Amino acid sequence: MVDFDLGIFYWAGVFIAFFSSFLILGKQKKRTQDFLLAIWFLIIGIHLIFFIIFRADGFLKYPYLIGLELLLPFMHGPMLYLYIISVTGRELSKKIWLLSGSSVLVVYLLLFQFLTLSPQNRAMVYLNNGRGYELLSDIIKILMMFSGVFYVTLSCLEVRKYKKRISEQYSNTEKINLNWVYYLISGIAFIWIAVIIRNDILIFSMVVLFILVAAYFGISRVGILDFPVIAVEKEADNESIKYQKNSPGDEVIQTTYKKLVERMKGEKLYKDSELNLNHVAQLLEVHPNILSQTINSMENKNFYDYINRQRIEEFKKLAVLPENQKYTILSLAFESGFNSKTSFNRNFKKYMDCSPREFLKSQNLDMK
Structure with a gap:
């Protein structure tokens, strides 16, 4: 009964993630942060599907999926970072895109040999608890924890720099709402704590709660379907203050x-x-x-x-x-x-x- 309830819980998370993504993509005036948030919600939904399949030993039916699930955790930190940068008005430069994609690329290169194995051989490795790939497994786990801490820290620093920028331009900052980004960063931080604890049920239960809260505050409370997450005046969007050398x-x-x-x-x-x-x-x-x-x-x-x-x-x-x-x-x-x-x-x-x-x-x- 508990497993059945959890299964429904996880599928509800998938539905909310996809539905929220479609709602955001349905906006008439979409900005970069809208596309990023929609893509991130889709990634979360796909990640939940992978977890549901593997939790029910679905890898035996779909052995060609084995190994691909290891790439997904490394996408959430970069997506958070890209979204925070976009919503706080900074330009997404090539350097930022490269930094954000580097972790996924590194993990893919590490997994390349394993992913080139036949689905049947990958299934055998999986059934034998990763025998023969113990070192690779340990490296992936360490990189996963590092990725979470790294991108959460970068996101916090980005918000801090944003607060400094608005204090250089505005005499009152109370109307500039940063709650939304705090919810996102805090939510992801708690999930990465669960990752460090290494409890899959706890991790993905928190992911579902995260997507529920993100959808609620991102759409219903903040009104992301109508205007930018952080409401700033037009001139702040068009020109950020850059000190002359x-x-x-x-x-x-x-x-x-x-x-x-x-x-x-x-x-x-x-x-x-x-x-x-x-x-x-x-x-x-x-x-x-x-x-x-x-x-x-x-x-x-x-x-x-x-x-x-x-x-x-x-x-x-x-x-x-x-x-x-x-x-x-x-x-x-x-x-x-x-x-x-x-x-x-x-x-x-x-x-x-x-x-x-x-x-x-x-x-x-x-x-x-």
Whole structure:
């Protein structure tokens, strides 16, 4: 009864993987990340089918499949990495494609001699628990664990670099949702932990749960059928900030900084909660790269930190005015340019080393 239930469970995972893939491919406006996710779901579905067949000793009916199942685990790490790169706005260069395909190619070359055996001979090796291929089996297991750790680590580093890039361009990042990529990376990480434990039932049960969660958050919650997984403004998709190798020169930086300070003081640009680097650069009539380098050089901050420091200072000025004592802390935070209570509290504590309420108390102010 347990085996029967697990069989249904695994086939349900296959159905969800294929169905999710077809849904994504059915989008009217497909992007690179959509194709990658659809292909990955197909690979997961095929991998589950292989497991179901081998679990029921199906290799005796289909001996020509033996050995091919060893290639599939090495596809998931690269697919995760390619998807994360695509969804965070980086170009998929030839170097990235080569890195992603290298693990599968290496394993294929290692297995080439075994795969050239007749199906009957492969079945005999399988029935004899890999006798004669013990070293190859150990190498494959080590490479499999290394592949999982390697690509999960690369994916985490890619998300970290992405967070750094958006802080160079946006003054508020709360609307940029990274939950989806965290779910994917965490899910794959847990599966690779099961791989290290070497429990096939646990591994593929977690794979089914992973595809359930991935389909739910990737389609129902995040709305991947309608728009990109990570919602960023159009200009962030079209242009990522690339620092110039050579400095634009002290005179240019000084001039740009002077114009920036004047516009900030005179027009209080930071009060715009959607303010971004490109917009400010257009107002100052300078290239975004030059503006970014100016802020880094003169303030030793990125764009995000620079603007939010301005907002904190504005809040402090507003909070001490007698006519503003009737307002709440949050309303003054919004007036200063913040778009959420979380962002305000986090930035205030970061720059002031105390909470907003503690600061107001030190000023003998009582505000809700």
